[in-house]
Amino acid sequence: MRHQVAGAPRAVPAWIARCEALPRFAGREGWLSIDAxxxxxxxxxxxxxxxxxxxDLQEELRLIVIRLCGAWLRSR
Incomplete structure (x- = not known):
């Protein structure tokens, strides 16, 4: 299930958009395991x-980085 979140470039998984546990991930270094x-x-x-x-999130981040790099290169 996906829905659009204000300010998000694309739809994000619903469990992330409504996840109350998300702040617990903030400040952690490195990648979290699926078990964690x-x-x-x-x-x-x-x-x-x-x-x-x-x-899905990894692909979204990849596309965002590509867009940002393209915008940066065009601004030079």
Whole structure:
């Protein structure tokens, strides 16, 4: 399930948009394991679903970086 979040460039997974546990991820260094995310989310959702959403987010971040780099290069 996806829905648009104000200010987001694209739709984000609904569980991220409404996740009350999200602030717990802030300030952590490095990548979190799927198991760690599963625990922070209260052991809800399947690890397969979490993995799929993380892959979606990785692709979104890749596209954002490409757009930002393109904009930076055009501004030079």
């Amino acid at each position: 995310i599963h625990v922070v989310l209260g052991n809800t959702g399947s690890k397969t679903t979490i993995h799929r959403y993380l892959k």
